[in-house]
Amino acid sequence: MGRFSTYWTFCPCESEPMIELAPRHKYGLAIPGPVMPAAGTFGYGDAYADWVDPSLLGAIVTNPVSMRPRRAAHGQRIAVRGDTLVVHTGWPNPGLRRLLREVRETWERLPVPVIVHLLAGSPAETAQAAALLSTVTGVGGIELGFMASVSRRQAVETVAAAATEGDLPVIAQIPFDRVDDLAPLLARQGADALTLTAPPRAVVPIAMGDSSTAEAWNLEAEGTTDEVGVARYLRGRLYGRALFPLLLNILSRWAQKLPVPVIACGGIASAEDAMACLTLGAAAVQIDALIWHEPSLINVVARGLEKPAQEEVR
């Protein structure tokens, strides 16, 4: 439990201990608990209003948003294989300006900070978005999501643009297979915290099911699938409990070497899983698509962590 409480701090204005996710930032990002949803799984703050008590969370991470509106991907968007899911939505969103018009009041009412997940486009676009978000009440930070193919230079420039043009802490979500490459670099070059990691990319065949499945899932549609011979494939983000050992492997190698707080994300399915991540040095955890199956999971994990964390701090 050596590093368990590294980022827990007592804020003079709060009676409860807070976790500081951006200790290097001028304003910081103090959150009241270590559990938050992962980007792309929780909507924009109000989707789970009837299911999840937000006051138990540390923060709410939004679905990815871009400056310009994006439409949903065509064709099949989800495939189940064993205990894992492959999801490809195309990150549909109404664009940042329209989104802010729609959700500003919701975010103001939330009892925890909102971390807006930005689809990192060009540095200029990211700078524009960061400046816009700096004016929004309730937003506590920005999480930048990168393409797996992003160059080191573009990643650094994008983080710098977000940090320079806005006054919000910047969290970089590192692509799964770029941790060794990007995590130390971005931690040195301006990111206030890192999310390890974005869901890995995966490909699954989707024409193997029976005809009723094929029909229900609209397998004939073009767009997200690639046809090779008679088989079709869905490329997308991989979710599932199977990711958790991979996450622990990454955390065990990196969490204590990086000079910024790390947020663990990938297959966390219980308070014990979350505790393991915190023990390995993560400052907080994100619950990903498992919440779709079990909406109360995020509150269960938060309650499960509450007592040990409080005892550790005191």
Place this chain on the structure above:
Amino acid sequence: MRPSWRRLTPSSAQLSITLARRQIATLRYARPDPPAWGLYLALDGAPSQIPGPGEYVLADFGDPIREPLFPSASDEEGFATVVAPGHPATRLLPGAKVDVLGPLGRGFRLAPAGHPLARLLLIAQVEALPLLAPLYEAAASVVLVVEATTRAQLPSPARFPPALELVHVTLDGSTGYLGPLVGAVEASTVAPAGLERVDTRLCELIAWAECVCVAHDPETYPALATIVKRVRLQPFPDFAQALVRVPMPCGVGACDVCRVATSHGEVRTCVDGPVLDLLDFLPL
């Protein structure tokens, strides 16, 4: 300024809200109902927690995502539904418990209370018939247009209420009208000898109906919407409603997997539907 993010203990009221839409269903039976299997799930919630026509529950059968179940019939205790052969539910024994979330979504919106519907038109693919089954007796006069590839796929008329008027459409013309349901006019205006295309009859029925409910392949919805618009000119909202079947992993509009394109932008099927106004699918 950020609000003060103070940790709060959830009140009992908040907890009851959180739990209100989770129910434990008890499987009463799972039996073959060729070509599918029929299930009956008794719910432990109030009668208001029984899914209505077009609404759904997300059931946990052990897969990584929950499965939407639509009622094919319902009473005060629970609802019946239909699943494919080989579905995990077919291996459950009576008395098995199933964790369900819901009811969720917007179902079919028929006439308001106190204004009974007189003439209802139902249009379905044969595979989607169970989705419209709760509406078979929802009006004084109901006509069901059912499309199948061939006669052998059509259920026996004895399985429908006696007052229901059946209109069969088959793609091979083996019985009833010659299909397809939509696109026939574009395909060919001349039917083979002895067969009659369905398009004229379909237009007559749309003109006759007070409300139209559809459960078909979503790819046919733009063409069906065009026909409705042509026949009724200015139909009132929800005159024609269409049920959209797509995977809905979260059921609350969080995951964006179930988005469908409509004439006024994309909507999330799980919360804005799964029953949408058919005219939302009018081609631009």
